[in-house]
Amino acid sequence: MKFCGACGAPVQVRIPPMDDRPRHVCDACGAIHYQNPKLVVGCIPEWETRILLCRRAIEPRHGLWTLPAGFMEMGETAAQAAARETEEEAHARVEILGLYSVFSLPAISQVYVLLRGRLLDLDFGPGPESLEVRLFEEREIPWDRLAFEAVRETLRRYYEDRRAGAYGIHLADIVLPAW
């Protein structure tokens, strides 16, 4: 950020009064432009013993597999965001079952919130951001072709929970790698 979104003047980076970290500050109009971590919200869509994954048609990680997930939008709830991403990326409808994981990724200032969902039918297919969408049994999961570390760690815990007989809710940090 080089210019003030409110007045168009150049911004400075410095610590405002009563604050303790550098911000983008506009000396012309007094605006302080805060930057904060972004929420990535997604879904683990379940159909009996299988889950739905999407193969990405966009960068980053074009061609790799992921759970339906994306940046939460203004005015949404987390459950709405998870259902919307599932509809957009996999043209699939889910009933949200509950929270599964909250992962902080401080290296890229993101927080992943993943919810479990039950697919309402098998009428799904790739949206514009997906090359391919399909259901996977645990033994079929493409562990070496997953797009994001947060998805890998979520699925690792998901199958561990399933073997233990109960789904937990997981708070964790993913420090490295960023993706």
Add this chain to the structure above:
Amino acid sequence: MKFCGACGAPVQVRIPPMDDRPRHVCDACGAIHYQNPKLVVGCIPEWETRILLCRRAIEPRHGLWTLPAGFMEMGETAAQAAARETEEEAHARVEILGLYSVFSLPAISQVYVLLRGRLLDLDFGPGPESLEVRLFEEREIPWDRLAFEAVRETLRRYYEDRRAGAYGIHLADIVLPAW
């Protein structure tokens, strides 16, 4: 937002190609300025049967009681943000015990993430954003002088869980009122 933070030219509000909702778009440099919900992260600081609340010295809700909480900062984990807010607002140190609630507030595009924490000692006191900090037994909670609906709903569930003998993890939406 009226001007482009990247180049200073005026921005337009319209739906970009391949998108489905209005964004702030710069026709001069091509930048798209996305706006996304903010994460408010906080702590339920516990000392034996009591919890710590802060009375706000700032707007909004000056003079009302709240849990230590605030906007998550870039480069933080949720646990770090919860501990930092507790240190800033109550000059108190906590060991983070785990996730307690994830509440969506779509009316103000915020997601509250509250964690349980164990106070490490009783050496606490008001930070610059607090008028007063103290420990409360359940019967002492100032229900009619709480600052935010997300805090009220969190505490309501917290004591309900405690009576039931186990803390759950709560995903919910707070639709109205916004505060």
